[in-house]
Each structure stands twice: as structure tokens, then as C-alpha cells.
Amino acid sequence: MKKISGVFVLGLAAMTLLSCGPQGFDTSSDIKLYTRDTDSGTRDGFFTKIGLEKAKADNAPLKTGIVTVDSNGSMMNSVGNDMYGIGYISLSTLSESDAIKGLSYNGVEPTEANVLNETYGLTRNFNYITRKPGDYSSTDVEAVVNAFIDYTFSFEGYTIMKGEHGIVEIPSDVKHWSEIASQHAIMQRTDLNLTINVGGSTSVSGMAQALTTAFSSLFPSGSTVKFNHNHTGSGDAYKNTQGGKGLDIGYLSRELESSEQAVEGTSGYMCTDAIVTIVNSENPLDNITNTQLVDMYGLNGETVTWSQLITE
């Protein structure tokens, strides 16, 4: 019995000795890649911008053995736990966490100022598009949609967009909703019973829902205006508003393409979303370029250890 417990204690001691943990950053270590799940808007934006567009919803163009996490929070946590990890999060969630740090992208630091002056490249714009004037199911719906677009660009609307992690500079001459509301006679009606169909990009869905929820509570009692959200992707925004039927308002997390010609005054820019590449704070790396990222994540990329990026 004594022998057995002796062996046991020895084993335990060996384990504690072994598990004293990694010390210092070893550049010969493998790069451990982290990504978001295929349904994430952040992933969509990241891979589209770095030039791996095919990987935005598919894993086949990526290296194998990539850890998948399903939120910004667990991405930060995982990379914070893994000294050799690299991942990406929405810039708005880059907290002052000691465990991770955000990398400059193509030499530009990830700050809101750099996003707004358009030097930071890992960004994408959130845009909206509505139906053509006169193409709505009723004039009431059209009036409500117009009022809603005005609300989006009121002080309250901008506040909501910022609250939903949109990066936007609130114009100095922005009006409060109380000043604009009187221009929209529809807002005084008490007999409305409407359903507005909203869809498009899944990345904008959170922001769009926050906006519509706040807006639909502004109607006087007696009127019910429901916003029916069905976000299926940026591709459906133009297709189902001006290209066809189904949506009254569509959102895009990219610019309209040349094939998607919108009638003037029916589409516009709302705000910007920025993505930041993060590594463990022990990592000496400060800057990363899009080609380096493609070489890391892409199936045929040849960057597998940190020494290929960090030269001492």
C-alpha cells in the first residue's frame, strides 16, 4: 500500500513540475488559428476584406484544425488563453483586456478615428435600400418607411447605431426626432395597422431590430406598426426590394454592386463596422497585412509558424 501511494505521490509531483506552464514567447511555435462560425457576420466581413471571399460561409477554402468559436467574447477568451493564437473580433468589443491586443492592419492602427478617416482597411459599410417610390403595397407603408429612414438619421437613430457597435460620426447639424416628427403626418395617425417587411444582411440584423423596435414604439396608441424581420444575407437586399418583391427595407453589409442600380434617394450609407485582428498580448507582433492573413488562413497558404512572421 505504501509503495502504491508513493508512486502516486511521485506521479503527482512530476505532473506539477511539468505543468509549470509556458514561459516567454517561442517564435518556433505553430500558429493556432481561430475563426467564427460560418453564420457570423464578423467572419463574413473579415474574409471578404482580406481577400478570402470564398471562406465567408464555407470551411473548405481554409486550413484544417482551425478552432471555431461562436462569439466575440469567447474569441477574446480563447486567444487570451492561447499564447500562439490569432483571431478577429468586432472593433467595438476590443476591450482593455490585458490578455489580448489588436494588431494594426496594413500599417494602420485600429482606432475609431482611423476607421472614420478611412485609413484603416478592415472595415465594411452598413447600407440600406428601400423600394422605389410609389412601388409600395400602400401609401401608408411608404409614408412609414420614409419616416423610419428619417428617424434612422436623427440624433436618436445615430445613438442606437452607436449603441449597436456601429462606428459613425454624428453630424454636428443632426436634428432630434422631436424636431422632424411633425413633418410626417403619418406619425399622428391612430388607425394604422401595418406590417413592414425588413431583411437583408444578417450582420445588420441586430442594429436594424434595435432601430425598428425603438421606432415602432413612437406611434400613438391605436396604431400598430409591426416590423417583420427576416435577414437572409446582403444579396437579398436589392433583389427583394427594387429587383423584385418581398421586402420594404433591405440592409447590406457591403456597397451596392454595379448590377444593383438603386433609384436615387432610395439607398444610403448608415455606419461602418470595423474588424480587428487579435493576438495574445505575449505576442511581439504589432502589424499584419492582408496577404499575411491569407497565407495563414488559406488552404494553400504557407505560413504555419510564428517565426515566418516575426524576425528578430
Add this chain to the structure above:
Amino acid sequence: MKTLNEEKVIKNSNRKAMIDKIVGFLFLFVCIISASIIIFTIFFIIYEGINPFVNQYTLDDGTIGNQNFWGFLTGLSYGESNYGSLFLVINTLYVTLLSAIISIPVSILTSIFITRIAPKIIGEVFKTGIEILASVPSVIYGLFGMGVICPLIRDLAYGIGIQTSGGLSVISGAIVLAMMSIPTITLVSITSIQSVSKSFIEGSLALGATNSETNFKVVLKGATSGIISGIILGIGRALGEATAVSLVIGNAFSGPTFNIFGISSTLTSIMMLGIGEATGLSYDIRFSLGIMLMLIIVIINLILNYVKNKITNPFKKENKVLAYVKDGVIYLKAYFNKNKNNDNEENKNETKDENK
């Protein structure tokens, strides 16, 4: 004092019988609802799970298509180009097996200690602790795994020269799953060990067997059937667990992974991953994975039940004669069922044949 006349008594008893009937129907109704939930669920999952193979979906690159059924069954990677499930099935079985290797011995030894070795008060304290463990929500285990087990595994692996993804690994998943199934297996084992007849134990001790010999050879044997039931429940919990696993296993999208320090993924963890934002094919394919998971659970349960029957009742329904040689002596064992008129107990006779 009030006295009831005969008429009233009869009337009353009729009314009571009526109430009994109504209540009976009510219970039947409630019972039908609760029993049919499983049927509705299975039909719903199957109905939805067939969609990815028959419906047409608009994919992210603008093309229209659906999931190939053969590709689903044999695929070794998971993504829009092909949602394969074979590697997920293998991973799920592998992680569950590893967790069972950890949880079964721990649970059985714990239950023997609590019921047979520990003083009554200490045993009760331990048992209460395990009962509380059984009611801890799975996400708590997941957070514990992420915050404690993963860094531990990371440092341990680093110590032996293996680089892990921050400790996210198969072994972390197996440990978390083992932690979750230990209370289930232990509690059922305790109950079945306590129901082993005292006369067996006393008989064994009286024959000169030590306490340990009695515990392992008599008590455990007597409780085998109950312990296997516990294992079935515990493995069921491990197979169905999603939240905790997806937090610690790394969610690889290709495989299978047999390296215990590599990242992996199970059917449930992939089903969980990003379901909040999923639409279209990516959403519907999760129901197909659900069908796979249910199939696996049913098959494993059938296998374990078969094993249980074999172990506890090896010669059921048949008369058998077993012969074996030991130390140059031929032993004959005869097992047979008695006539139907007698009680159904099985008899066991042993004869010793000195013919060499």
C-alpha cells in the same frame, strides 16, 4: 352527530365513482400528452431533417443547391460546400468513450466507498455532495472547463512538449463530460449496491473473504445490472451534452481527430455553434445532425442493454451445459430452466467429473 341515511350513502358513492372515472380520464389525457411528446419530437426532427436533401437553397455565393445525402453520410468536413457528418459521428463516439473510461471507474469506486467503506455520516455527506453535482447546469461545467481544465491541459501538454490551442482539446471535452456523467452513474450505482442482499455479503465474509474481496467479487457482481443502467444514463448524458462541450473542445470543422490534445467537434457542439445567426441550409442541416444523434443514442442503448442482459443473465431462455478444464479436472456446469409449472427461477447445478 349527523347520520347518513342509506339513500344518501348510495348517492354519495355513485358520485365518488363518477369523480374517480373523470379523474382517471384526466390522468390518461395528461399521460397521453407527455408520452406523445417524444413521438412529435421525433416526427418533427425527421421532417425538418429531410429538408436539406430535398429542398433547394440559395447559397451564399448566389448559386442554388442542396445537400448531397451521400456526402452528408460520408463527409469528413463541415461547411457550405459539403456538410459531412461521418467525422462528427466518429468524434462523438470517441469523446464519449474517453469520458466513459474516466467516469466509469471513478463512479464505481466512489459508490463502493460511500456505501461499503465510509462511516455512515461521512458517506451521507459525500452522497449529498454528489447529488448537488448532479443538479449543476451544464453550462457551469463548460465555464469551469474553459477557465480551469483548459489552462491545466494547456500547461500539462506544454510540459511534455505538445502545443495545444489554449487547452481546447479532446481530453478537455472528455474530462468535462466525465464530470457530468459521474454523478448520474454514482447515484444509480449506490442505489443498486445498497439493494444487494445482506446475506450474500455476510456469507462471503463468513467464508473468510476479506472486505475488498467481498466488495469486488460479491457486491459489485450483485449490483452489475443496476450499475450498467447507471452507465447507460451517464453515457446518454455525455452523448447529448452540447453547451459544455462546445466551450472546451475547439469545434474543428474537419476530422476525425484521435489525438487527445487536438481540437475536435461533436454532433451536438456543431449543432449549437452559431445557431442564433444561422439561416437556410446551415440551419436546416442541424436537424439532419439531430437525426444522426438520435440514431446513435438508440444504437448505443441497444448495445448496452444487450451487454447488460448477457452479463446478468447469460443463459436466459435456453438450457446449456458448460464444460471446462481446470487443473486437469473436467468440470461440468448445467444451466436449465425448470418446467413452466414450477417457478421460473433458473437452477444451477455443478457436477464434478473426475474422469481425466
